[in-house]
Amino acid sequence: MKKKPFASADEIKPALDKNRLVAKLREILPRDAVLFDEEDLRPYECDALSVYRKLPMIVVLPGTIEQVQAIIRLCFAENVPVIARGAGTGLSGGATPVGDGVILSLAKFMSILKIDPLARSAVVQPGVRNLAISQAVAAHGLYYAPDPSSQIACTIGGNVAENSGGVHCLKYGLTVHNVRKVKIVTMAGELITLGSDALDSSGYDLLALINGSEGMLGVIVEVTVKLTPVPARAQVVLAAFDDVVNAGIAVGKVIGAGIIPAGLEMMDRLAVQAAEDFAQVGYPTDAAAILLCELDGTHEEVAEQILIVREMMQQCHATEVRTARDEAEREAFWKGRKAAFPAIGRLAPDYYCMDGTIPRKHLPYVLRRMAELSIEYDLRVANVFHAGDGNLHPLILYDANVPGELARTEAFGGKILELCIEVGGSITGEHGVGIEKLDQMHLQFNDEELIQFHAVKHAFDPTDLLNPGKAVPTPKRCSEYRQLPTQGQNRSSQNGAQQA
Amino acid sequence: MNQDLSERLQQQVLNAANTSQPLQIKGSGSKIFLGHVAAGATLDVSAHRGIVSYDPVELVITARAGTPLRELEQTLSDANQMLPFEPPHFGLNTTLGGTIACGLSGPARPFNGSVRDYVLGVKMINGRGEILSFGGQVMKNVAGYDCSRLMSGAMGTLGVILEVSLKVLPKQAAEITLVNKTSLPQALDTMNHWAGKSLPLSAACYDGEHCYLRLSGAKTAVESARLLIGGEQHAASHAFWQNVKEHQHPFFQSEQPLWRLSLPAEGPPLDIPGEWFIDWCGAQRWLLSNSSAEIIRQQAQQAGGHATLFRRGPAAAHTETFQLPADGVMQLHHRLKQAFDPAAIFNPGRLYPGL
Ligand SMILES: Cc1cc2nc3c(=O)[nH]c(=O)nc-3n(C[C@H](O)[C@H](O)[C@H](O)COP(=O)(O)OP(=O)(O)OC[C@H]3O[C@@H](n4cnc5c(N)ncnc54)[C@H](O)[C@@H]3O)c2cc1C
Numbered sequence: 001m002k003k004k005p006f007a008s009a010d011e012i013k014p015a016l017d018k019n020r021l022v023a024k025l026r027e028i029l030p031r032d033a034v035l036f037d038e039e040d041l042r043p044y045e046c047d048a049l050s051v052y053r054k055l056p057m058i059v060v061l062p063g064t065i066e067q068v069q070a071i072i073r074l075c076f077a078e079n080v081p082v083i084a085r086g087a088g089t090g091l092s093g094g095a096t097p098v099g100d101g102v103i104l105s106l107a108k109f110m111s112i113l114k115i116d117p118l119a120r121s122a123v124v125q126p127g128v129r130n131l132a133i134s135q136a137v138a139a140h141g142l143y144y145a146p147d148p149s150s151q152i153a154c155t156i157g158g159n160v161a162e163n164s165g166g167v168h169c170l171k172y173g174l175t176v177h178n179v180r181k182v183k184i185v186t187m188a189g190e191l192i193t194l195g196s197d198a199l200d201s202s203g204y205d206l207l208a209l210i211n212g213s214e215g216m217l218g219v220i221v222e223v224t225v226k227l228t229p230v231p232a233r234a235q236v237v238l239a240a241f242d243d244v245v246n247a248g249i250a251v252g253k254v255i256g257a258g259i260i261p262a263g264l265e266m267m268d269r270l271a272v273q274a275a276e277d278f279a280q281v282g283y284p285t286d287a288a289a290i291l292l293c294e295l296d297g298t299h300e301e302v303a304e305q306i307l308i309v310r311e312m313m314q315q316c317h318a319t320e321v322r323t324a325r326d327e328a329e330r331e332a333f334w335k336g337r338k339a340a341f342p343a344i345g346r347l348a349p350d351y352y353c354m355d356g357t358i359p360r361k362h363l364p365y366v367l368r369r370m371a372e373l374s375i376e377y378d379l380r381v382a383n384v385f386h387a388g389d390g391n392l393h394p395l396i397l398y399d400a401n402v403p404g405e406l407a408r409t410e411a412f413g414g415k416i417l418e419l420c421i422e423v424g425g426s427i428t429g430e431h432g433v434g435i436e437k438l439d440q441m442h443l444q445f446n447d448e449e450l451i452q453f454h455a456v457k458h459a460f461d462p463t464d465l466l467n468p469g470k471a472v473p474t475p476k477r478c479s480e481y482r483q484l485p486t487q488g489q490n491r492s493s494q495n496g497a498q499q500a
Numbered sequence: 501m502n503q504d505l506s507e508r509l510q511q512q513v514l515n516a517a518n519t520s521q522p523l524q525i526k527g528s529g530s531k532i533f534l535g536h537v538a539a540g541a542t543l544d545v546s547a548h549r550g551i552v553s554y555d556p557v558e559l560v561i562t563a564r565a566g567t568p569l570r571e572l573e574q575t576l577s578d579a580n581q582m583l584p585f586e587p588p589h590f591g592l593n594t595t596l597g598g599t600i601a602c603g604l605s606g607p608a609r610p611f612n613g614s615v616r617d618y619v620l621g622v623k624m625i626n627g628r629g630e631i632l633s634f635g636g637q638v639m640k641n642v643a644g645y646d647c648s649r650l651m652s653g654a655m656g657t658l659g660v661i662l663e664v665s666l667k668v669l670p671k672q673a674a675e676i677t678l679v680n681k682t683s684l685p686q687a688l689d690t691m692n693h694w695a696g697k698s699l700p701l702s703a704a705c706y707d708g709e710h711c712y713l714r715l716s717g718a719k720t721a722v723e724s725a726r727l728l729i730g731g732e733q734h735a736a737s738h739a740f741w742q743n744v745k746e747h748q749h750p751f752f753q754s755e756q757p758l759w760r761l762s763l764p765a766e767g768p769p770l771d772i773p774g775e776w777f778i779d780w781c782g783a784q785r786w787l788l789s790n791s792s793a794e795i796i797r798q799q800a801q802q803a804g805g806h807a808t809l810f811r812r813g814p815a816a817a818h819t820e821t822f823q824l825p826a827d828g829v830m831q832l833h834h835r836l837k838q839a840f841d842p843a844a845i846f847n848p849g850r851l852y853p854g855l
Contacts, residue, residue, distance in 0.1 A: 017839050029791035034649050055804070073733045076733060116766075117696060118689075118693070119692070119764060119765065119766045131524055140694065162642065163642050163646070173613065173617065176646070176649070177617050192828040193826070193828075193829070195805070196764075196804060197764040197804040197805070198762040198805040199609060199610060199614065199784070200603075200614065201806060201825065202762075202808070202823045202824070202825050203822065203825050203851065204836060205603070205653055205654075206829065206832060208646050208649035209645060209647075211646060212642045212646050213645055213646075217645075229699075232698040249630065255557055255559060256556065256557045258580060259670070260669060260670065297698065297717070298718075298725065300721045300724050301700070301720065304721075344539055345594060357638040357641055359555075359558050360557070360558060361558060390638050391640045425553070426636050426638055426643050427643050428641070428643050429638070430640055430642060431642075436508075441644070445633075445644060449633065449634070451836075452839070452840070453644050453647075455840070456644075456836065458839065459832060460832065471645075
């Protein structure tokens with residue numbers, strides 16, 4: 001994605017404050033763990049939604065929980081905003097800095113502290129990469145189930161903060177279903193344990209609340225994850241359709257037959273073609289849509305279900321049904337899907353990834369409306385879809401160098417989210433609200449609900465210092481928002497100077 | 501009769517809030533034994549009932565809080581689906597709202613997940629008398645803080661649950677239970693060993709003499725797991741687990757205080773005098789004991805868990821039901837209570853004293 005101009009220097013707090021804070025932070029941390037020169041700060045100016053950019057005042061890289069506490073206590077006392085950052089792969093601008101704030105990177109928290117095969121759990125530091133957990137426990141026949149496509153890079157701390165999903169959510173749940181215990185440091189600098197090594201803890205389910213809290217309730221400094229036995233067998237069926245509606249019907253048929261696939265993904269023509277060009281895995285590029293349906297479990301179960309699924313696909317007029325014959329072919333089928341984002345990214349100078357959820361039955365309508373909107377806004381859109389759980393990822397293709405295209409893209413994206421709400425869905429299934437979807441939060445929630453969210457936030461962080469301005473818009477903006485002709489405007493005002 | 505009483509309930513809450521009168525939220529009263537009886541006038545939610553929407557293919561059901569759990573489960577069963585967390589009823593007319601508020605799950609919990617794992621959305625009335633909706637009717641939704649799951653297990657102290665959307669799953673084709681005679685330490689090891697394998701396990705308990713492993717899934721999968729695990733096949737699998745879930749198993753027929761210890765599943769047996777029934781692979785241990793609450797709670801805490809006085813019996817009438825969390829966590833409880841229910845009108849004292 002294209003860069004937007006950087007924050008101008010005068011938006012950053014006066015140098016005096018900054019120098020004083022740097023000096024104080026250096027009392028807590030080694031010199032090389034406090035970054036404040038512009039060139040050192042640059043890598044932290046955005047997450048993977050790089051249309052939002054802002055240089056932070058300071059970046060700190062603590063290595064111990066005590067250091068995290070000390071940093072936070074200092075920032076609390078000095079009234080300085082703190083923004084936790086994992087790998088920066090977020091897609092909603094959640095880790096975007098504020099100009100007078102400190103980025104607290106968890107990058108040094110890279111250790112897996114404990115693996116307990118009998119308890120089926122692992123204790124890991126927040127900066128451990130998602131995939132690294134599964135790799136570390138593989139020898140015990142276990143894995144960590146949630147598998148975002150970014151799993152080679154994203155951190156478990158970021159996963160908890162976003163309640164991330166993956167292609168295996170329908171059967172194995174989201175992050176919230178796979179985390180047992182989380183240690184957080186609150187904005188008061190207190191170390192607090194949520195959840196336990198048992199299956200529940202006394203009182204409110206604060207563990208559920210911290211999942212998906214977008215770094216706004218506490219800084220996650222340790223995570224105990226639940227591990228899942230590696231299934232004895234996993235096999236994937238690829239079905240091609242000459243009509244997306246039939247593919248949608250097939251999804252309902254499979255689930256209606258009482259089968260919960262480990263993964264059930266749909267890609268439309270543009271996505272299939274892009275993935276095939278990119279990964280050369282043998283996808284049928286003439287199809288209007290393909291479904292990838294993975295079944296896992298015991299040998300007998302999988303064998304039985306593969307036959308049923310093939311039958312269902314055929315009943316729904318699949319033009320072709322293939323079953324991966326071996327592990328290599330299974331990996332190939334998935335390789336195309338996992339590379340879909342970068343593959344589609346090659347079709348245009350820029351792409352914008354959306355993340356809405358809908359009740360599955362509305363898929364044909366939503367796809368049709370999206371095609372109409374695509375014509376209306378004169379922008380191509382490719383669809384990658386976690387079909388099993390109704391999570392759409394429309395990717396809008398655009399060129400930021402063409403004047404007005406980004407604004408049009410954002411307006412188109414806003415319309416897609418409105419469409420999701422119209423059919424009873426949600427504006428975000430797994431990428432979070434961040435700063436990207438603040439406007440659409442007003443469509444999904446009324447003022448009272450937003451005020452309630454703020455009250456929850458203030459129960460943890462009364463002075464709004466932890467990742468301020470993200471995830472929950474101020475209810476006041478409600479009236480402003482409704483008067484705005486397009487949602488794009490609001491965003492540009494947040495980012496200062498860029499596209500007018 | 502199915503009816504929507506949201507407005508009437510909202511008015512009652514507004515009246516209570518305006519006059520700072522506490523309300524005792526009540527469904528059918530089936531779990532009145534859990535927690536101290538809250539002070540205040542009764543807010544009866546049981547007539548606010550009915551399934552609002554259910555489309556089996558979407559795997560989601562939405563129903564009003566007063567809907568009898570029995571009715572909800574029957575509707576699901578007719579479509580060959582189920583609530584995967586197997587909630588205990590503890591009464592004939594148990595409501596959905598109370599089920600969510602108490603956050604109790606049945607024998608399938610370690611394998612299928614808990615109540616809150618299946619909560620997708622909640623419509624509620626907060627202490628300001630506002631009707632709020634959180635979450636939704638879709639599988640994945642990360643917009644806003646997860647206030648719907650927060651309602652699960654909050655014992656009605658954060659608000660009146662009006663409507664709940666739950667994820668549901670297909671029923672399994674086959675179910676059997678294998679029984680093996682063994683010791684407690686051996687049973688804990690066995691249950692957790694098999695739970696770590698790719699097997700269609702759906703429940704695991706130990707009654708003091710025998711270890712019971714339930715298998716649910718495709719016929720062929722259940723059959724091959726049976727051969728692998730071995731043991732005698734229970735003659736009445738369904739009834740056995742039903743009795744464990746509803747506390748109708750002979751173990752639970754006692755006048756002694758009944759404690760529920762939530763512990764790390766694989767942890768060693770605790771040294772507290774009394775009788776034990778071990779469920780959830782060891783993560784939920786029922787204890788009939790006259791030992792003091794202090795001793796039981798201290799041991800549970802040391803082992804990494806907590807203890808609930810589930811049924812108090814005459815001997816323990818004044819003991820607190822729920823174990824207090826650590827100070828920092830308790831403070832968050834008070835602040836969250838303040839955030840949802842500033843006048844402290846909902847179920848005061850039901851969960852913790854002063855909350
Ligand atoms: C190509 C690509 C594919 C992706 N695929 C998926 C997918 O399939 N499913 C999915 O769900 N997401 C996906 N994502 C989005 C992203 O990877 C996830 O949101 C991920 O969880 C972010 O992790 P991170 O470590 O990069 O967090 P960051 O981007 O660094 O931070 C994300 C948010 O979490 C907060 N945060 C980070 N660490 C902590 C902490 N320790 N304590 C408190 N708050 C913290 C930040 O403040 C920020 O608000 C994808 C992204 C890309 C680029």
